[in-house]
Amino acid sequence: MNSIVCIKQVPDTEIRIEIEDGRVVEERLQYVINPYDEYALEEALRLREKFGEGRVTVLTLGPERAREAIMQALAVGADEAIHLADEAFQGGDAYATAKALAEAIVRLDLEYDIILCGKQGVDHDNAQVGIALAEMLNLPHVSVVTGLEVAADKSKATARREVEEGKEVVETPLPAVITAQKGLNEPRYPTFTGIRAARKKPIHRKTAAELGIDPKVVGAAGAKLEIVSLSSPPERSAGRIIPGSPVEACRELVRLLREEAKVV
Amino acid sequence: MHFELNEEQKLIRKMVRDFAENEVKPIAQEVDREHRFPVETFRKMAKLGFFGLPFPEEYGGMGADSVSYAIALEEISRACGSTAITFIAQTSLAASPIYRFGNEEQKRKYLVPLARGEKIGSFGLTEPEAGSDAGATRTTAVLDGDEWVINGQKIFITNGSIADIVVFTAKTDPARGTHGISSFIVEKGTPGFRPGRDEDKMGLRGSITSELFFEDCRIPKENLLGSEGEGFKQFLITLDAGRIGIGAMALGLAQAAFEAALKYSKEREQFGQPICNFQAVQWMLADMATEIDAARLMVYRAAWLKDQGVHFTKEAAMAKLYASEVAERVCFKAIQIHGGYGYTREYEVERIYRDQRLCTIGEGTSEIQRLVIARVLLGL
Numbered sequence A: 001m002n003s004i005v006c007i008k009q010v011p012d013t014e015i016r017i018e019i020e021d022g023r024v025v026e027e028r029l030q031y032v033i034n035p036y037d038e039y040a041l042e043e044a045l046r047l048r049e050k051f052g053e054g055r056v057t058v059l060t061l062g063p064e065r066a067r068e069a070i071m072q073a074l075a076v077g078a079d080e081a082i083h084l085a086d087e088a089f090q091g092g093d094a095y096a097t098a099k100a101l102a103e104a105i106v107r108l109d110l111e112y113d114i115i116l117c118g119k120q121g122v123d124h125d126n127a128q129v130g131i132a133l134a135e136m137l138n139l140p141h142v143s144v145v146t147g148l149e150v151a152a153d154k155s156k157a158t159a160r161r162e163v164e165e166g167k168e169v170v171e172t173p174l175p176a177v178i179t180a181q182k183g184l185n186e187p188r189y190p191t192f193t194g195i196r197a198a199r200k201k202p203i204h205r206k207t208a209a210e211l212g213i214d215p216k217v218v219g220a221a222g223a224k225l226e227i228v229s230l231s232s233p234p235e236r237s238a239g240r241i242i243p244g245s246p247v248e249a250c251r252e253l254v255r256l257l258r259e260e261a262k263v264v
Numbered sequence B: 001m002h003f004e005l006n007e008e009q010k011l012i013r014k015m016v017r018d019f020a021e022n023e024v025k026p027i028a029q030e031v032d033r034e035h036r037f038p039v040e041t042f043r044k045m046a047k048l049g050f051f052g053l054p055f056p057e058e059y060g061g062m063g064a065d066s067v068s069y070a071i072a073l074e075e076i077s078r079a080c081g082s083t084a085i086t087f088i089a090q091t092s093l094a095a096s097p098i099y100r101f102g103n104e105e106q107k108r109k110y111l112v113p114l115a116r117g118e119k120i121g122s123f124g125l126t127e128p129e130a131g132s133d134a135g136a137t138r139t140t141a142v143l144d145g146d147e148w149v150i151n152g153q154k155i156f157i158t159n160g161s162i163a164d165i166v167v168f169t170a171k172t173d174p175a176r177g178t179h180g181i182s183s184f185i186v187e188k189g190t191p192g193f194r195p196g197r198d199e200d201k202m203g204l205r206g207s208i209t210s211e212l213f214f215e216d217c218r219i220p221k222e223n224l225l226g227s228e229g230e231g232f233k234q235f236l237i238t239l240d241a242g243r244i245g246i247g248a249m250a251l252g253l254a255q256a257a258f259e260a261a262l263k264y265s266k267e268r269e270q271f272g273q274p275i276c277n278f279q280a281v282q283w284m285l286a287d288m289a290t291e292i293d294a295a296r297l298m299v300y301r302a303a304w305l306k307d308q309g310v311h312f313t314k315e316a317a318m319a320k321l322y323a324s325e326v327a328e329r330v331c332f333k334a335i336q337i338h339g340g341y342g343y344t345r346e347y348e349v350e351r352i353y354r355d356q357r358l359c360t361i362g363e364g365t366s367e368i369q370r371l372v373i374a375r376v377l378l379g380l
């Protein structure tokens, strides 16, 4: 069972994002693997374990620092990684990113039974790359998946999706693109031997030129959208502590919810 | 000179921090309150390879450097002191002398399961009459045919009553003073060897500290660790490295208390404003951060020196002395910043204050560290 897992490095959600002059101040950020991509990676590892064969290939588009995320993915158990590390790939929108990923997959002639992505990046929250990638590769796509079963002959997969007030179960032929939602699995921690082994695993760094990709169709040049402004959400006003015994405090809370907040 | 962690050290810090925050910290208050050894945490750590961190892969470890090991201990301590001392007893104190001084057979039989965390290990040096003066061991070992016959008592032994494998010291030649001390390995269940009571401690209540008794306990001749008469030298070497561990533990506990105080100072309002607006509080926070930073540099440097294969006795003692005294001051201030709330069990700074208290005592008191440092300075 060969899987490609698309992994993005994103700012740690626990860190406050500062915006200056319409630009995110990157210098003070700390980065992590996009949490939804961790579910995708975990699922790929489980599939490899279940089938007892195959490889998990990590595909990452990002600047130099994204190597840290790649190393983490290798430490958790991925077999190898492809790092699209080139200025030409930078600054794109979801379309341009999907384009670069699709081109890389085709031009490197990667073997895969399934492509797994996170359902969205927690930085820009576009939730588009996986879908666009499927379209560009002419593959079926199941989004926001919380359960996955692959048939023994790897010809098809059954995916579970949470929909408003219910569950949906769909079947798709493979290869397909699956985007992972929280609940799909519980990602493992890397082991120390995994961390040590990561050093010896291959990371193939590729530029647009090396892949024969026209730099005009990827990155900032290939983007269809332009971010014209960026601003922080308004400061939340401070919470309020309602004093008194639990019974009194509850009574007061209900009164406030009713009369001030007007929500009940 | 550069002060950056390498790629592997960063990966280890991230992994241990994630693990500690998700698996260790959430139960830290509970294990303290319930006085419970969290065996489930021990098993999880075993599976991830924590206990083999500094040992080569062929013995079930990872072969990580001392800096990585210090970072791992710091991060675990940041979540829970009890878990950290258990980790230290297993890896720095029980497994490490077997790795350093054991023969191939002993390493296969005892180091591997300890490194993998399949067995719990413990190190018995301290006795009722031999604390700081650890050379005053009264426990005796007498060779009788193919067996050593052990008699004596140990006290304050971390993991003692739950350990499967105990490394301990005993006198083999009482006439030769410290040169008459040797180290041995005893397994749980060996007739004549039994744990006594577990201590009811001020802190680190989620770890076990026990008495151990030997009454005509017979262990095979081959359970001698290294050569006869080397025990004193061996445990001095073991404690040199172990001190980096206690330094890292103090550092992690101080860091946790500092972070809690920083957060609280922004949330707590008095006189119509957050208390972090008051310069008196700011100065406490600034001092805490500064001292922690200095302690961290000292602990990492001692570990780095060890990795370079050069003398680090003085630097390890300094790091342990300084970091443990910083932890005391930082926790004192953390409680001060919390006011009355910090004095209650509701807030973790109360536990951290009690947990860190061991750090100026275990593996050599602050006074003994100063003695070690002065001896190096004076060439004694």
Ligand SMILES: Cc1cc2nc3c(=O)[nH]c(=O)nc-3n(C[C@H](O)[C@H](O)[C@H](O)COP(=O)(O)OP(=O)(O)OC[C@H]3O[C@@H](n4cnc5c(N)ncnc54)[C@H](O)[C@@H]3O)c2cc1C
Residues within 6 Å of the ligand: B089, B093, B123, B124, B125, B126, B130, B131, B132, B133, B155, B156, B157, B158, B159, B201, B204, B209, B358, B361, B362, B363, B364, B365, B366, B367, B368, B371
């Ligand atoms: C929670 C816990 C876990 C422990 N775990 C272990 C373990 O796993 N294995 C193990 O072997 N031991 C362990 N110990 C024992 C620990 O190492 C000893 O408590 C420590 O070495 C001090 O010995 P003592 O308690 O006998 O104090 P003492 O040696 O009696 O010291 C009392 C006081 O006298 C001072 N003092 C003593 N000698 C001198 C001197 N020459 N100059 C100046 N001052 C001096 C000391 O600094 C101290 O202030 C543990 C202890 C605790 C509390």
